[in-house]
Amino acid sequence: MASRREILSISGPPPIPVFEWNNLYHRASLISCLVQGVYTMERHRQQNRYGSNSVASPWWMFYNFTLIQQLRDSSDGSIYGAVFQNNITYHNTPNSIVPPRYVIALRGTILTLQTMACDVKLNMRFAFENLHRGGRFVQAIQAIQNLVTTFGNRAVWIAGHSLGAGLAQLAGKIMAMYGCPVEAYTFNPPISLIPLEQLVESEDLKCAVRLIRDIAKAGIARVLDLNEGQGSHLFMNLASWRPHLFVNQSDPICSEYIGYFNHRDDMGELQLGRIERLARYSIRRILFGGGGESSSSSYSSEEHLHFLPSAFVMVNTFISPDFQTDHGIHQWWNPLLGHYSYQFNV
DSSP: OOOGGGOHHHHSOOOOSSOOTTOHHHHHHHHHHHHHHHHHHHHHHHTTOOGGGOOOTHHHHTTTEEEEEEEEOTTTOOEEEEEEEEOOOOOOOTTSOOOOSEEEEEOOOOOSTTTHHHHHHHHHHHHTTOGGGSHHHHHHHHHHHHHHHHHOGGGEEEEEETHHHHHHHHHHHHHHHTTOOOEEEEESOOOSSOOHHHHOOOHHHHHHHHHHHHHHHHHHHHHTTOOOOTTSHHHHHHHTOOOEEEEETTOTTTTHHHHHHHHHHHHHHTTOHHHHHHTTBOHHHHHHSOTTOOOSOOOOOOBOTTOOSOEEEEEEOOOOSSHHHHHOGGGGGOTTOOEEEEEEOO
16 A cells, blocks of 8 residues: 555645746646655555556646656666656746756655665765766766757756755756756755754854865865866856755755855855865865776766755755654645745856
């Protein structure tokens, strides 16, 4: 039997009488439901539940989308993503969001016997900033590139939750760097920094630790003869891309994005931008990036995977009782959500 969290009529969002693409909550509700649909498909695959025994399809049919492709891990056969087609033609006004024709949605980690080995391995790749070498990433970005080649970059959106958000964000960065930016929505995206937002209460101490960290990394970057790279065409392309990041201030996996962007603003005000730009390089990636493996990905940047010159960041400020709630996808279609947004620019 399906759990209550997998049944849209019980745990899903309330109906939206008139869907407005310019409404951020409407978009977040839609996209997060598509991601939940991927989670549900994989759980049902593990339980051999298909057809009328599956409750996955309402998660995308609720918004009149159609499943056109499942993305499967070649190692364990698990469903980690899906391509959904938008079945509604929307009339746009000059200042409105252009609705997608296709959305690629990627799930996060599922800790069951069938998926634990591959999912944990991919999490380890993220920890060592080697995510681009995984088979899931290569398949996902190829799916994005195929759709963009056929329909154009404005017709394709990408989204993910948790580990899937890391994959979506990395794929979006590469597409943007090479001149084909796509709209991106990442929910509880992981960040490979110590979660000072959770561990340290003093704002002054947090600022000091981040400054010392940046000075040390910038010094190593200078020793390795790495440059700021701010004037390169790849950096300029990336700087114009603004993904939507949805983070919970109580979630240690993603909360440091709040401090990360605030710190970047502070460094700019202190006229220490050069140090901050050099600190974007990942020493872990430089040291472990080769790993003795051949990669079918062309992504070879030595920057942190979480490095973003600009972004829209939505922060859930609600205090919840447990990690599962703080990190869960369900929070992002709650109409009572107490989130507020920033826009961070270069």
